[in-house]
Structure formats: C-alpha cells, structure tokens
Amino acid sequence: MIEKLPELVNNNEALIRRxxxxxxxxxxxxxxxxxxxxxxxxxxxxxxxxxxxxxxWTFAIRGSEAMWRRFWKSVPAPGDNDL
Structure with missing residues (x-):
C-alpha cells in the first residue's frame, strides 16, 4: 500500500493544495x-x-503489520480509523 502513495496523493488536487x-x-x-x-x-x-x-527524517509513523491492515480496510472497524 505504501508504494501506491505517490499515485494516490499526486492524483488528488485537493490534497496537493492542502x-x-x-x-x-x-x-x-x-x-x-x-x-x-x-x-x-x-x-x-x-x-x-x-x-x-x-x-x-523529520517524523515517523509506526505500527504493526496487523494494525496497518485494519487501518487500510475500505471501512475500518470502530477504533481502527485513526492512528
């Protein structure tokens, strides 16, 4: 999923503007x-x-592989929608 970030972010003009x-x-x-x-x-x-x-690097975001899988679901479970 991380490898897809350039495509996902760079194709979102609103996100780039922010x-x-x-x-x-x-x-x-x-x-x-x-x-x-x-x-x-x-x-x-x-x-x-x-x-x-x-x-x-300036800052780090770290989590277990299981936590990231829960976070990346299209509809995360309650409590799994924020890092």
Whole structure:
C-alpha cells in the first residue's frame, strides 16, 4: 500500500493544495519494513524501501503489520480509523 502513495496523493488536487507548503521526508514503518516518503510542495516525489543506514527524517509513523491492515480496510472497524 505504501508504494501506491505517490499515485494516490499526486492524483488528488485537493490534497496537493492542502499540502502545498509541505516539504519533508518522513518514515513509515509497517511492522519491520521501513519506508522513507519524500514530499515536495505537497507531492510525493518518491518512496524508498529500507532497511536504511542512519536515515534522516523529520517524523515517523509506526505500527504493526496487523494494525496497518485494519487501518487500510475500505471501512475500518470502530477504533481502527485513526492512528
């Protein structure tokens, strides 16, 4: 799912407009798999898959693989709709 972020975000003009001032690199962990997400002017430039040696990022979002699967459901169960 993380690999699909550039397509999902960059094709959503409203989301890009909201994030137009965001220029950042952040870490997403799905279980033990790490991803660095590079954002420029609200658009996702690239998603790198780890492992990484001494990565530089501003903030991290981490969760177990099971938690992410629950969160990514088209209709999450009550309590699973927010991180």
């Amino acid at each position: 994030g137009r001032w965001l220029n950042d690199v952040f870490l997403v962990e799905v279980g033990e798999i790490q991803y660095l997400v590079h954002v420029a002017a609200g658009r996702i430039e690239c998603v790198e898959t780890g492992p990484f040696v001494m990565p530089s």
